[in-house]
Amino acid sequence: MSKVRAIHFATMVCASLASVSVSAQSTSSQDHSAHQEMVSPQSQGDKSKISLEAVDLHAGHRMTEVAADPHAGHNMTQGDSAPPSQMDHGEMQMQGGSAPPDARDPHAYSNGLQVGKGDYAVPGVPHLMLADEHTFASFRAERLERKFDSKGDDSTSYDMQGWFGTTYDRFVIKAEGDVAKSKVEESRTELLWSHAIATHWDTQLGVRLDTGEGPNRQWMAFGIQGLSPYWFEVDATAYLGDGGRTAVRLEASYELLITQRLVLEPKIEMQAFGKSDPERGIGSGLSEASAGLRLRYEFSRQFAPYIGVERAGTFGETADYVRAEGGRTKKTRVVAGLRFWF
Template identity: 60%
Template sequence: MNATHDKKRILAMNRRLKKKFLVVAIATAGFTPIFSYAQAYNAHSGHVATPASPTTDGASMPGMDHSKMNMPGMDHGAMNTKSPSETSSAMPGMNHGESQAKPSAKKPDMGAMSQGSGEMDHGAMQMQGGSAPPDARDPNAYSDGYTLDAGKYSLGSAQRLRMSDEHNFASVLVDRLEYVRGARGNEWMAYEGQAWFGGTYNRAVLKAEGEVARGKLLDSRTELLWGHAISTFWDSQLGVRFDHGIGPNRGWLAFGVQGLAPYWFNVDATAYVGNNGRTALRLSTEYDLLLTQRLILQPRVEVNFYGKRDEAREIGSGLSDATAGLRLKYEVTRQFVPYIGVEWAGKFGQTANFARASGERPTETRFVAGVSFRF
């Protein structure tokens, strides 16, 4: 019986000790953040705390007597807030109005901190500049010999790297070199093409078109132009034009545009001004319809207008002539394209009257076969 009674007493004492330990642990955990904040604030600001007078404010937290609290690490006198009114409104039930500190001491000088003591020295920090350190990477290590010397290439300006639009290129395109047979059995050769030399934005352009029969030049048009890129797909052209063949030679000033219209129509439009008040306008367009990757059907239309009658060259005013053709091309390569086709040609107005007076028909259908090439 005595042993059982002693055992119960020991168990009861253990339970009471556990309850006391639990109460102390809860109280310590609740006030630890406040103690830590006060210590950190004092250490940072350098405030010197003054004893706080006992509060008699009835709005203080019930059950808490700050005057009797004597816990190590906590100094209510060092707690400094913005103002008593702000603090009391921020934390109801707790009066910090009397726990204000004296004016703070001098703040630590950040410029005095040095890296040698484990602290930061902002005063010694400088931006990058001056001479490169001895172990800096060589900026010309991967230039394959192209090095800069005072802003110039050491290998000479002739070998400097250049962008693609700084280079000059050249191209020759013969769009039509064909045999033509008319409805009355007459035959001749026809040609049309252009060549250019220059860069992306400016180039010299040479255009040529004409007909040759029995080794004789029947009619020709030659233009020498300066082409300038005005948009991604369009060039303006300014220069001169020379007409040879039937009648006297004529010279013109030329201005026009050439480019790729929406839906992939190639357009060439040029206006001309000649001597004695002569004017002219030439329009041409063509379109490549891909039947397969190599087989192409190409419709083509060309019209010519003149502002003044020229009897010496058998040309009337207004719409002078028009040509509409359809050619079936086969691309052996991109540079060599043979073709066959059919073409209708007509003369109008006073130009048609000149043709009848010469014993020619104003309109006819022609068979053509030829080749296009470029290089």
């Protein structure tokens, strides 16, 4: 009996060992192909160094198969397909249209003010006007002076100019003359239309009327007025009268600033005629000329008294007419006057 038990016990031990062996083999049979075993270095003398064989990084990963291209091997030519220009753009979103909801109001910059609307709208103004579109007016008395002569032949002279209009087109009135012993000896008045042709330059077209001693004379006038290089003020005009009469008048001046208020101004004037006019005591050629030097003090740019000296004379046939009447052909006079404008 004891022998039978020993045999039975041995049988159970063998079965247990066999079961353990099968389990170990099953565990070792798992897929370790993703890992490569470490190998020893080629040189057995240096056992501290080890190297890694090339490792397949994707070994053991699940690789999803890529679907085959159904068009592989096909000829992808245009064939009968429609050209790009025939594409239907009806559903495409094009630029333009209404502004986005969060766009800023363009009137917000003006605080709500709009042209022709609101409390600040000017009645009768259909649109905004730039500075050169407005009309202006100005009057300037270039000379309003008393001339003192050593022979007692004193007189009062004036040289004035006014205009009304825009920057480019103006209506101009010029007046110049001499008054002696409460009598107008000589007077020249011009009515002109002035048009700007360049920076600082205007062309002028109009009429001129001469009054004083002798019969009145009328002229057609055309000239140019402006500021030449080096800041010379120039006024040159040609005249055409009835009976074939012609005349030319030239005036030039320069302002030399001694200080910001003290200004020295030299000035020359001359006048020539193409035909004699004995009734007015005028001969052909250079008729008269003058050169003056005036020193003014500008209390403001609009108001300036001045003093100066002037040398004037007549020439040619005009001088002959003056001598025939007992007058002097050359005069040197001291002047004092006022220059103003507004």
